[in-house]
Amino acid sequence: MLVATIARMGLGLLTFVVLARYLGPTQFGVIATAMAYATFVSLATDYGLATSALRRASIAPPDAGRIVGDALAVKVLLALAALLVAIIAAAFAVPVTQLPIYACVFMGTLAYSFADLSMVVARAHRRFEVEAALVVSTSVVMLLGTGGVAAWTGSVSAAAGVFLATRLFYLAAVQWRLRCWLGPLAGMGRSVAEMRATLHASANYAVDNILTVLTSQIDVLLFALLLSSYEMGVYQAGARLVQVIVPFAVVLSTVYMPALSSAAAQPELKPFRRLSRRVTIEFAGLALVAGLAFTFVGPLITTHLYGDRYASLQPLWAGFGAYALLRFAAAGFGIQLVALNRITPRIVSQIAAAAAFVVATVLLLPGAHLRVAAWLLALIGAVNFAVLGLSLLRSDRRDTAVIASLVGLPLTALLLALLAGRM
Structure with a gap:
């Protein structure tokens, strides 16, 4: 678990450093702001599912696959609703030239959040080495892909496209490796009653989860309305480093x-x-x-x-x-x-x-x-x-x-x- 946490934090930080250095403050301000909004939406759709599923699956490891599977099914429904809202909001608030960047970042961040929720099944079985292997290997791919393209082209649009591709790769790798516990995707959310039960079990954690995400992203969400893209790029060059504290602490605490x-x-x-x-x-x-x-x-x-x-x-x-x-x-x-x-x-x-x-x-x-x-x-x-x-x-x-x-x-x-x- 510690290896996975360090890899996620370290390689993720290195990716942001490369983006900031080679894109410059203004372009980095655009993609980093898109990441902040996308992270808030994707983690809000978690609806406390990760915490609830881990708590229930840790008590009954043999049922971990079913518990996490139903949580994933519920997250799919919540993500679809969030996607609709995001499309409407982007149409009014995001400049047309930046829409492709926001779209790639949003879809990539959602894919990453689904992979992280899937990883709960490995934690419930205390198989932290499985998570470590997945996170380390795929994080290297994300760094080389996204960071390499940014350094080579200096284009924020190209970097956003590779950001999406590498996150989809991470999701596919996680689903393939955990297939022995999760079972086929078609078996998730086998009935409305089970999905309703999953929502009910997560409700106690949902408000806490959404507010936790809000307070970890609210600075960027609000500053983006008051600062220029250049100022946002400078601020986030430091803030993105320090705010890794929140997911790092959350992941570490699950141990x-x-x-x-x-x-x-x-x-x-x-x-x-x-x-x-x-x-x-x-x-x-x-x-x-x-x-x-x-x-x-x-x-x-x-x-x-x-x-x-x-x-x-x-x-x-x-x-x-x-x-x-x-x-x-x-x-x-x-x-x-x-x-x-x-x-x-x-x-x-x-x-x-x-x-x-x-x-x-x-x-x-x-x-x-x-x-x-x-x-x-x-x-x-x-x-x-x-x-x-x-x-x-x-x-x-x-x-x-x-x-x-x-x-x-x-x-x-x-x-x-x-x-x-x-x-």
Whole structure:
């Protein structure tokens, strides 16, 4: 699982770096914005299916194929509805010359999300090596294909076309490799009753899932309305790196989901507390590493990584570092709340973060532009961290490490910001 996560994050980041460097800020701003909108739509159609299916399939591995198959069938229906809405919205909001780019990115992102949902069946069987092999091999193909075409042609349209082709290849490879567990596609969603049951089982996670996706993409969704394509390209050159924190943390947290869910179902407190300590400490450690890296390493590598055209990215790294630290730690709190079947605090945190971000953006971004963009993103991480941490603190099953994390990490983020400001 760790190998797959690192490959997905590392090779995905490298692909975006190549796109940003060779397409330039303006063209990169176009395709990166298309990816943000497409990611929001594709993950919103997940409707909590991945989390729900993993939880149910982990409890009953022999039924994993049926559970994931029905989840895929439901996602097909949701994706078709989303596609119709996207076509109507694009007709009014997207320039005609950019429509092919948005179409390729949208279809490619949808294909990728179907492949990721299919991968739940391997996780339920604890066959993480299968996922690792698939992710590593196909991620290399995506990097060489999309990045290579961008570097060779410098054309955003050509890069978008290869983006679609490589994501379809990933979906085909996943379906072929997992066919022994998933069974034939025709067997998915065998009855309306089963699909309705799947929707019902996922409903508790749907709002949380959609809001999680919204808060991870809301910066681009809103900034695209207020910033130029050039400014969007510069901002996303850093934001796309730091926002990998969210899917990375989500995928990593699924490793703990089966054990946490099992411990939460036991009447004794000690099993869950032991896992709570481990998850909290590990996520806090990873959060600290991420915060340090973005705050201090980012400014050193910007020119070497992207070229001179991205010099205006330099002042944004401190804000990106604060977001990475707080958002990663918040993910550790969130997965514990899911295992305890406490979804409401997660929903409240997403709503509060989105509301605070929108208000702050409307007030500050039109006048300050890029200068405050990264700190507006950090505000999302801060709200999520506070709400989820305080909610977990109220549980008698949490470990005392939660208290240390709640107190220590915000102080660390503040210290890093002060140090970065003096550099």
